[in-house]
Amino acid sequence: MSSEWNTRTKLVHDGIRRSQYGEVSEAIFLTQGFVYDSAEAAEARFVKAGEDEFVYARYGNPTVRMFEDRMAALEGAEDGFAAASGMAAVSAALMSMLKAGDRVVAARALFGSCLYIAEEILPRFGVEVAFVDGTDLDQWRAAVRPGTRAVFFETLSNPALDMVDIAGVAAIAHEAGALVVADNVFATPIYSRALELGADLVVYSTTKHVDGQGRCLGGVVLGGREHIRTVLEPYLKHTGGALSPFNAWVMLKGLETLDLRVRASSAAALDIARALEGHPKLARVIYPHLESHPQHALALRQMEGGGTVLSLDVKGGKAGAFRFLNGLEICTISNNLGDAKSIVTHPATTTHQRLGDARRAALGITPGMVRLSVGLEDARDLLADLTRALERV
Numbered sequence: 236m237s238s239e240w241n242t243r244t245k246l247v248h249d250g251i252r253r254s255q256y257g258e259v260s261e262a263i264f265l266t267q268g269f270v271y272d273s274a275e276a277a278e279a280r281f282v283k284a285g286e287d288e289f290v291y292a293r294y295g296n297p298t299v300r301m302f303e304d305r306m307a308a309l310e311g312a313e314d315g316f317a318a319a320s321g322m323a324a325v326s327a328a329l330m331s332m333l334k335a336g337d338r339v340v341a342a343r344a345l346f347g348s349c350l351y352i353a354e355e356i357l358p359r360f361g362v363e364v365a366f367v368d369g370t371d372l373d374q375w376r377a378a379v380r381p382g383t384r385a386v387f388f389e390t391l392s393n394p395a396l397d398m399v400d401i402a403g404v405a406a407i408a409h410e411a412g413a414l415v416v417a418d419n420v421f422a423t424p425i426y427s428r429a430l431e432l433g434a435d436l437v438v439y440s441t442t443k444h445v446d447g448q449g450r451c452l453g454g455v456v457l458g459g460r461e462h463i464r465t466v467l468e469p470y471l472k473h474t475g476g477a478l479s480p481f482n483a484w485v486m487l488k489g490l491e492t493l494d495l496r497v498r499a500s501s502a503a504a505l506d507i508a509r510a511l512e513g514h515p516k517l518a519r520v521i522y523p524h525l526e527s528h529p530q531h532a533l534a535l536r537q538m539e540g541g542g543t544v545l546s547l548d549v550k551g552g553k554a555g556a557f558r559f560l561n562g563l564e565i566c567t568i569s570n571n572l573g574d575a576k577s578i579v580t581h582p583a584t585t586t587h588q589r590l591g592d593a594r595r596a597a598l599g600i601t602p603g604m605v606r607l608s609v610g611l612e613d614a615r616d617l618l619a620d621l622t623r624a625l626e627r628v
């Protein structure tokens with residue numbers, strides 16, 4: 236394990252714990268309990284478990300620990316704790332540090348379930364949540380005041396692909412004594428500089444790019460050791476959102492190829508975005524690394540690649556978007572992202588249906604918007620598929 240290794244080496248080797256058999260591939264320790272050599276050993280381990288000592292899989296498991304260590308190494312975080320899903324990770328990151336009377340400031344453009352936590356659950360426990368336009372530093376400045384406990388945002392929002400200036404928001408938050416919690420799924424862990432730019436906790440749904448092949452749910456919270464071990468871990472291990480060792484193993488194998496996959500999909504996404512921009516059936520193509528993106532300079536500064544997702548505003552509203560979706564052969568209609576398979580989603584009628592017209596409009600989610608998660612197919616085939624389907628609009 237070495238902090239000097241480059242990303243691809245870390246993704247293949249970091250965190251590995253070999254058993255007495257010296258297996259090459261990471262082992263799946265599909266066990267919820269652990270045996271003690273004596274009653275005294277059991278007592279000692281309950282007093283304090285050492286680095287490679289486990290007591291119960293809700294608290295920790297060797298395969299899950301390998302996954303946590305590899306994710307922390309990738310992100311450049313001191314430590315990490317895995318969770319059963321991205322939402323288990325997001326909710327634990329927030330709930331573990333909050334109490335009644337606290338204030339949270341959040342960007343308005345949030346993943347549906349994140350919005351539900353911020354809007355419905357936290358206020359029920361006496362936490363005040365203020366929402367801002369995440370792209371507007373003046374709004375963050377006005378809303379974050381001394382006594383604000385945390386700020387929460389998606390670094391790159393779904394599906395409008397608005398960017399939050401992490402360093403700008405972190406400066407405002409830290410001046411007020413607030414912790415910065417960044418949901419970094421769309422930016423991907425490969426293009427993330429969130430910790431370096433000032434985030435205190437980075438949260439991933441590893442269901443997305445880390446698995447990357449549509450199999451398992453998982454999540455992780457990464458950050459400073461003190462916070463992870465004394466605030467987050469007690470909350471997660473007692474509330475039960477533990478990652479299955481089997482899923483952790485799938486994610487570990489996913490991590491081995493993460494860099495290759497994200498870079499390939501991201502390069503294809505840029506090619507497709509460039510090729511489709513200006514298409515007569517499209518009102519707009521949104522992609523962070525297109526010159527036309529309103530925050531292009533920030534996107535270049537904050538993300539080495541533009542990510543694996545682009546959004547297309549198909550002319551003709553919902554009817555136009557549906558004709559486009561139904562005309563696709565390679566791209567499948569679903570709602571995951573970061574998958575080997577290219578996936579198209581119509582946010583207005585699926586992931587963001589609950590919001591209603593007015594709130595969707597405020598977030599830039601038009602009736603014709605289609606989110607495209609670019610997979611690992613040949614970009615030429617994808618472009619041909621997309622172009623053919625656009626002709627039917």
Ligand SMILES: *Cc1c(COP(=O)(O)O)cnc(C)c1O
Nearest residue numbers: 320321322346418420440442453
């Ligand atoms: C998918 C996603 C989540 C939730 O992750 P699950 O693994 O589905 O629980 C949270 N935030 C963002 C940005 C996501 O894309």
